[in-house]
Amino acid sequence: MNDLAPDAGAAMWFWGQSMGKIYLDHASSMPVDPRVLDFVTSNLKSGFGNPSSLHSMGLEAKRVIEDAREKVARLINAENEDCIIFTSGATESNNLAIKGTALRNMGKGKKVAASAIEHISVLNSMKELLKSGFELGIIPVDSTGVVDIEILNDVLTEDTPLTSIMYANNEIGTIEPIRELSGIVHEKGLYLHVDATAAAGRIPIDVQKDGIDLLTLSSNDMYGPQGAGALYIKPGVKLQPILLGGGQERGLRSGTENLFAILGMGEAAKIMKSEMKQESERLKEIRDKLIEEILKVEEAYLTGHPSQRLPHHASFRFSRIEGESILLNMDMKYNIQVSTGSACSSKTLEPSHVLLAIGLKHEEAHGSMVLTLGRSNNIGEIPLVTRAVKETVERLRGISPL
Amino acid sequence: MAQIGYSEKVLDHFTNPRNVGIIEAPDGYGKVGNPVCGDLMEIFIKVKDDIITDIKFRTFGCGSAIATSSMVTEMAKGIHVDEALKITRNDVADELEGLPPKKMHCSNLASDALHEAIKDYKGKTEDQGKNK
Numbered sequence: 001m002n003d004l005a006p007d008a009g010a011a012m013w014f015w016g017q018s019m020g021k022i023y024l025d026h027a028s029s030m031p032v033d034p035r036v037l038d039f040v041t042s043n044l045k046s047g048f049g050n051p052s053s054l055h056s057m058g059l060e061a062k063r064v065i066e067d068a069r070e071k072v073a074r075l076i077n078a079e080n081e082d083c084i085i086f087t088s089g090a091t092e093s094n095n096l097a098i099k100g101t102a103l104r105n106m107g108k109g110k111k112v113a114a115s116a117i118e119h120i121s122v123l124n125s126m127k128e129l130l131k132s133g134f135e136l137g138i139i140p141v142d143s144t145g146v147v148d149i150e151i152l153n154d155v156l157t158e159d160t161p162l163t164s165i166m167y168a169n170n171e172i173g174t175i176e177p178i179r180e181l182s183g184i185v186h187e188k189g190l191y192l193h194v195d196a197t198a199a200a201g202r203i204p205i206d207v208q209k210d211g212i213d214l215l216t217l218s219s220n221d222m223y224g225p226q227g228a229g230a231l232y233i234k235p236g237v238k239l240q241p242i243l244l245g246g247g248q249e250r251g252l253r254s255g256t257e258n259l260f261a262i263l264g265m266g267e268a269a270k271i272m273k274s275e276m277k278q279e280s281e282r283l284k285e286i287r288d289k290l291i292e293e294i295l296k297v298e299e300a301y302l303t304g305h306p307s308q309r310l311p312h313h314a315s316f317r318f319s320r321i322e323g324e325s326i327l328l329n330m331d332m333k334y335n336i337q338v339s340t341g342s343a344c345s346s347k348t349l350e351p352s353h354v355l356l357a358i359g360l361k362h363e364e365a366h367g368s369m370v371l372t373l374g375r376s377n378n379i380g381e382i383p384l385v386t387r388a389v390k391e392t393v394e395r396l397r398g399i400s401p402l
Numbered sequence: 403m404a405q406i407g408y409s410e411k412v413l414d415h416f417t418n419p420r421n422v423g424i425i426e427a428p429d430g431y432g433k434v435g436n437p438v439c440g441d442l443m444e445i446f447i448k449v450k451d452d453i454i455t456d457i458k459f460r461t462f463g464c465g466s467a468i469a470t471s472s473m474v475t476e477m478a479k480g481i482h483v484d485e486a487l488k489i490t491r492n493d494v495a496d497e498l499e500g501l502p503p504k505k506m507h508c509s510n511l512a513s514d515a516l517h518e519a520i521k522d523y524k525g526k527t528e529d530q531g532k533n534k
Contacts (some may be wrong), residue, residue, distance in 0.1 A: 321438055324464035325416075328408075332417055342440065342464070351440070364436040397420050399468060401444045401460035402437060 011278065017080045022190030022325050022336045022381050026312065026374035027170045029196060032264065033223035033375075039267040040225070040260055040273060057065065064354075065257055068266025075269040076196070076215060077206040079235055085249040086262050089229035090197040090218035091121040094164075096253065097214040097231055098125040100239035102162045107161025108190060112139040115147045115166065115176070116357035119195055122164050123353075139165070143359045144305040145174030153184055160189035167199035167215075171341050171354040171370060172304030173313030175203065182211030191237060197221050201272030202280060202310050213237050219261055223375070224268030230367050283373045284311040286382065290371060293386035295392050303355065303368060312373040321396040323368045329395065330369075334388035339370040409499035412469040421470035421479070423458040431524065432518025434511045441467045445475070445515040449523050452483050459515070466505040467512075470494050474512035483520050489513050 003157025037203055044062050049057030051065050069081040078084060087093045108226040114126050116138050126136050137155040140148050147165055156163060163185045168175040170380050178194060185192040191213040196205055201222040207215055214237060217227035233239065234251075245254030291314050319328070332335045342350030342365070355365035369389070408416070425446035435442040439531040441463035443479045448456035457479050459471040474494050495501045502512060 123405040320462065322463050322467075325468060326411075328416060328465045332413060362439070366437070366440045397462060399419060399431075401442060402462050 009044045009189075020335055021329065022334075022385060023376055024371040024373065024385070025339045027221075027370065027372040028339055029221050029226075030220060030374055031376075032220075032225050032255060033271060034266060035271060036224055036264045036267045041264045043240040043263055044260060048259070051259070052246065059257055061257075062276070063140075064263055065259065068262050068269075071270040071273075072217065072265040073232075075200065075205070075273045076217070076232060077208055077230050079208065081209075082250075082365055083232050084230050085236060085252050086257060086265070087229045087231055087249075087253055088227060088258065088288075090195065090216050090221070091229075092253075093216040093229045093231040094119065094121040095125045096165060096195075096239070096242050097216060098122060098162060099128065099242050099253070101191055101214060101237070102129050102236050103132065105161035105190065106132070106134075106239040108161045108176070109157070110134045111137065111157065111160040111189075111325045112162045112164070113139055113152070113155050113160055113189070113281065114164040115139045115141060117141050117145060117169050117172070118164060118166055118173075119170070119197065119209070120353075122166070122193075122195055124162070141174075141357055145169055145172045145303075145354070145358050146175055146305065147302060148185065149177075149180065152181065153188065155220065156185060156188035158188065158190075162191050162193060162342050162391070163189050164193040164195065167194050168203070168310050168313075169304070169354060170198040170313075171352055171368075173212060173309035174305040174359065175308045175310060176201065177308075179209050186211060187394070198313075201269070201276060202312060207232055207234070217265075219265035219268060221270040222265070222272045225261045225264040227258050228265040230265065277287065279375065280311040283322075285379070286373055286377060286379050287311060287314050289379065289382050290314045290385065293382060294389050296378070297390050301359065303360075314371040314373075316369050316371075317355070317364055318367045318369065318393050319364065320400050320402040321393060322366050325396050326367070326369050326392055329392040330388055334384070336388050341370065342366045342367040385402070407502065408465060408469070409501075411473075411497075411499045412444065412466060414503065415469035415472040415498065419459075419468055421458050421472065421475035422428045422460065424460060425458050428519075430519040430521075430523030432515045432520070432522060434514045435463070435467075437462060441511060443467060443469070443471050443511055443515045445512075445519045447478075447516075447519045447523060449483060454478050454481060454483060454486055457516075458508055459512070461512075464505075466501050466510065469513060470501075470510050470512035471515070473498050474516050477518055478496060483523065487517055487520055489516060 005299045049061040051062040069084045073081040182192045193214040195216045197218045213234045215232040217230040220226040242250045323340030351365035428446040430447040430530040433444040443461040446458045457475045461471040
């Protein structure tokens with residue numbers, strides 16, 4: 001498998017290509033970068049001790065974790081590596097950031113706020129706080145997915161210890177004006193938590209300049225292994241753990257560290273940082289062309305912001321057809337993997353709360369399709385993808401009574 | 403074991419649905435579902451001597467909505483309307499070698515649409531009987 005060699009061209013190494021697939025669902029899961037795998041396997045040979053053990057094997061494991069911490073800190077320009085704690089993934093980071101911060105600071109007030117398009121792990125963590133007597137303010141977004149600044153301004157008070165707004169949305173690609181929003185949060189409330197799962201490694205993030213107090217990162221959304229995430233905590237921000245035990249990760253996340261995934265996450269963050277600019281420009285070109293071509297389909301609409309959007313993200317809706325059918329047809333007839341926010345594809349059988357939040361009616365939200373690009377994609381795939389989308393929409397509309 | 407994805411047969415009926423289209427001046431017409439819920443299907447039947455001689459469907463919906471519509475048209479074609487009325491949601495799912503559990507309720511509406519079409523046919527023939 002020569003095309004899996006780490007030094008092969010960036011567009012060549014993804015396993016999917018050798019199988020004739022065109023994988024356009026990088027927001028759901030990404031392959032582990034072979035360079036990351038190489039790094040992890042070679043480093044784990046010596047570092048398999050428990051990082052909490054004081055003997056040499058333990059110390060070696062501790063050293064490789066600290067190395068990973070430093071790499072993650074650099075990706076987001078954290079003040080220092082001690083600002084980063086490792087978790088099992090973005091869901092845990094979001095839970096810890098929200099519940100840990102709100103409960104630790106409830107002496108300052110019992111209000112929390114979140115945008116209407118947050119990930120479900122953010123919204124459900126916020127809802128859980130209602131049981132502890134908190135009030136929850138949901139901040140609406142406009143039709144492009146941008147947080148309503150006026151309402152944010154109205155909702156926040158000095159009784160609001162925590163506000164959560166994502167850096168960019170994984171379903172519609174919209175990038176939030178975090179720097180501006182953090183100004184308002186700090187003027188009126190206390191801490192700003194930002195879920196950067198979709199944005200990290202895609203666009204530059206500087207937690208210091210952006211004014212972020214807590215920031216969620218996910219390993220697998222950066223070509224790292226699944227099972228690791230991180231939470232940036234600004235120096236001085238107080239929170240309490242939600243997992244109790246041996247006191248690992250500054251006492252904020254007990255449990256023996258997932259060495260394999262953490263090492264991978266560190267190396268993945270390092271590679272994302274060094275290749276971000278070039279790769280994002282490459283993907284942006286493919287994205288723009290895809291959007292241009294797909295919008296030629298009759299009654300096709302872009303969802304999310306036309307320009308303030310993630311460089312690898314193209315999302316649409318088509319009237320009179322349903323998203324799961326689009327996904328199935330693209331997969332079965334063209335070997336192209338896409339995503340949808342349709343109700344039928346969700347566990348709850350509800351259409352995506354993000355699509356409803358940008359003002360789509362239920363029947364409109366059912367016909368969504370999300371394309372998220374990655375290293376395996378190249379500009380040569382565009383004619384195939386656009387033809388597949390066009391034919392899929394035509395076929396399903398041919399069956400539809402609407 | 404719980405079914406995770408779609409069976410081969412569901413995928414076959416989704417990819418190559420049978421009897422898609424409309425029948426002009428049908429003897430019976432049934433429509434169930436709602437685009438707001440994500441599923442809408444309509445069935446047209448042509449009936450001679452109480453036998454369903456032709457049947458067509460159009461569906462807006464997910465993979466199982468399209469596959470169950472296609473399957474129910476195959477099951478009903480050529481049989482007596484009273485036999486067709488006995489086709490249940492479970493029968494359609496069984497013929498498709500099963501559906502994922504959550505799809506059993508939400509998008510398995512095809513037999514309902516068929517029953518509506520037959521009721522429509524029966525209503526019309528009764529009316530004609532009265533007019534005679």
